Each structure stands twice: as C-alpha cells, then as structure tokens.
Amino acid sequence: MGRLDIPHRRSIFLLVGPLLWSLHASGQLIGSPLDCQNLCVCASNIISCSKGNLTNPPTRLPKYTTVLDLSFNSIGRLRAEWTPVLSRLHTLLLSHNGLSFLSSAAFVHVTKLRYLDLSANQLRQLDENMFEPLENLEVLLLYKNSISQIERFAAFSGLANLQKLYLSQNLISRFPLELVKERSRMETLTLLDVSSNRIKALTLLELRALPAWIKNGLYFHNNPLPCSCDLFDVVAHWQLKDLSSVVDFKDEHTCILAGQPKRKVLTLDLDKAYLNCSEVKLTDREAYLEQVVVLDCDTKQKDMVKTWALPGNILVSSANKSTRILPDGNLQLGPLREDDSGVYTCYAIGDALNETINITVVVFNSTMIPGLENLKTAYTTLIACLISIVMVFIYLYLTPCRCACCPGQELEKNDPTGSLHSSNVSNAQSHQETGPERGNEGDKDSSFDTKDLLEQNGLNPKGEEVWKVGNKKRKASVSSVSSDTPMMV
Structure with a gap:
C-alpha cells in the first residue's frame, strides 16, 4: 500500500481528531464503567469506590445498589446524567472530592435517598430547589464547604422528612431562623448545626420561644457573636435545662467582647466578670386564686408520651375536676385554690430517652394579678x-339660703339691732317696762341695758358687728348674719 501524501493525512486528521476528542471528553464527563476488580469493592448491594482516584462517578451501576461510596476522590462536578435511575439507593457518600458544582438536576434519578454526604468539598452556593426531588431525605451533610449564600434557604424546600442538617464550618453570615421558627420551620428537623460560621447576630427573643426539642439540637457555638447579657441569659438557661447544644460544647460557646483590642471570651463567664450579668435561675411558676394555668412539659425529644403527677405523687385522673391533660401533653390547672401549690411532675417516655420534668407552682392567697x-x-x-x-x-x-338678700329673709327696718339678738333686746325692754313695779330690785336689773347686751354679743349700739383685727376694729352689717342663729361668745 502506498503512502498517503501530506494533504490526505491532514484531511483525515481533521475528520478523526474531533471524534477522538469528543470520545475522550465524554469519557471524562461520564466516567468509566464500574470496575469491581481493581477500583471498587462490590459487596452485594453496597458499592464502595472510595479513594479510587476517580474524576467522575462510574457508569453501569447495578439498579439494586442501596449504598454508594464515592468519597475521597477527585469528582469536581456532578451533572444530571451521572447515573441512571437507582430506585433503591438510600445512601450516597460524596465527601472529600473537591466538588464545586452541583447540577440542579443532579438528584432526579436518586429520589429514594435518605442519607446524603456532601461534606468537605468546595461548594460555594446552593441553588433554589436543588434538593427538591429528595423528599425522603433524612440526613444532609454540608459541613466544611465554602457556602456563603443560600437562596434564603429555599434550597431545602421539599425536604419534608429532613431530620438533621449540618452546615457548620462554612461562610454563612445569616442565621437560618426560618428553618426552625413557628409556621415556617421544617416540622421533622431535630438537629440544625450552624456552628463555626460567620454569624454575627441572633434573634434571641425568637430562640427563647422555641420548644426544647428544637433547642436541644440547635448548635450555634463558635460564631463571632457580640457579648451581651441577653446572649448569656439564653446560653445559661439552656445549660440549666441540660440541653445538648450547650452542655456538649459549653467551652466553645464564645462571644466577642467589645473594646480595643476585641477579645474572645466564654459566654458562660459573663456573669462572673466582664459584663457582670445577673445570675440565671429556673424560677417557680407563680399564679393566683381562681386563675387557669397551663404547665408545659417541654421535653428534649419530640412526640413523647407524657403523664402527670400532682403534689404528693398522685397521678392525674378524670376524678380530679380541676386538672386536665391537653392533647399536646401539657397540663391545665384551674380554677386554682390555695392548696394547689406544690411540685407537679411530668413523666415523658420516648424512643431514645425518658425524661422527668418537675415544675413548682406557687399559688398566692389573692385573686389579684400582680x-x-x-x-x-x-x-x-x-x-x-x-x-x-x-x-x-x-x-x-x-343648702337653704338664709342671707338677707334672699326673698323672705329681709330684716325689719325699725329694728336697729337686727334679728340676731332680738331675744336679748326684748328681755332688756321687758325689764325696763316692769321696773317701777319691782322697786329697787328692778332698778338694779335695769342697769344691764341694751348697750351692754349688744357689746356682749359683738355689736355696737348702731347694730353693727365688731371684730378685732390686731389693734383695730372692723365693722360689718348685722344683716349678713342669719337671723335664727345666735352668736356664741
């Protein structure tokens, strides 16, 4: 066979070259077939290709695969076509791969996943509805990435059965309150780890209102939070209630103390130094007579079976008309009596643990609220x-008008002394009229004349009242005094 000339060889290369490059590229994107002899370990329905130096997931995976371990490889991108439908796959491990890209359709063929490990990679952003096909997912590990943005955490929408979400050691700067607060929270979520991020603010009032079964699994330690007594109050209360999120990491609950330079201090030490915060204690429940109160059996585990015992270790029964166990397991008391004071005990039984919660009720002998x-x-x-x-x-x-200006109360013009002392003046006149008949005795009495009587009652002979003010005398008309009210001396 003769040798091809150079123009022919160039034309063949131009035709075959792109085909060879596409085959090579497709091999890089799709990956090589599963090799259970050299690269992977295949044990029944479990396939482990860990530390296999893979750049793409293997192809031709058995449909019966339930566990697939692709950790510690070099898989940088995960596309939608990385695998056929694996309807039985419930565990997928992709940690330590340098993974920087996840297709929004990467999990459409593995909808039965319950455990997904994407930790220790280079993910920077989670797109909205990325995990929506994984409605059966229970555990999602995303710690130790470079995630700084989560589309208002809408990436987790559709995860109706998610129980544990690990987001620690990322670059998150906003606390995902919507994942745990009332009405918007994921109802099955019992563990949320956002520790070791860049969160600088917490909505402490909202955190206080959360039930204990959420707070027990809410980890936010080792964030650059500013020190405050409100933060100390939250952390100290959680420690007193023996919540795992604080008890297990109490030495890592730190805050940034203002000043130059800024310092990192233990949050639980703020009452002993630094801010001099008040000591936190678990207080009794105070109530008043005739009130109706509800005692909360705030357990660290959700959906526990709860029973109550009254003071004296008497179990609550239908015979006690003033107590009732509500559908959520809380105890309603009331109307309260004074002898309802005492320690009420809630016994909670769960799958993983049992709890006993004591609540002291103090009933004041008053019907008044504080x-x-x-x-x-x-x-x-x-x-x-x-x-x-x-x-x-x-x-x-x-009162009845007795002034001279009132109708029917005018003084007689002929009586110079008015009516105030009419009786005394009349008596004096009678003495003068009978004087001759009584002889010398009458003369003696007549010396007590009208002038003496008037002056004795504070009147001068002209019928005017006289008051002494200092060394002066002040006169007033007798008509200003009630006619039937005698003046006392």
Missing part, C-alpha cells in the same frame, strides 16, 4: 376624693 391590688387602692382613693368634692359643693350651693 400589681392590681395597688391599682385598686388608687381607685378607692380617687373615688373618696371625688365624693368629698361633691359633698363640699352640696354644702356650698344646695
């Missing part, structure tokens, strides 16, 4: 003042 008794005293004083004012007005304006 502060209302002082308010009642204030109202009583105000009413008394109003009544006094009304009585003064009645006395001033509604």
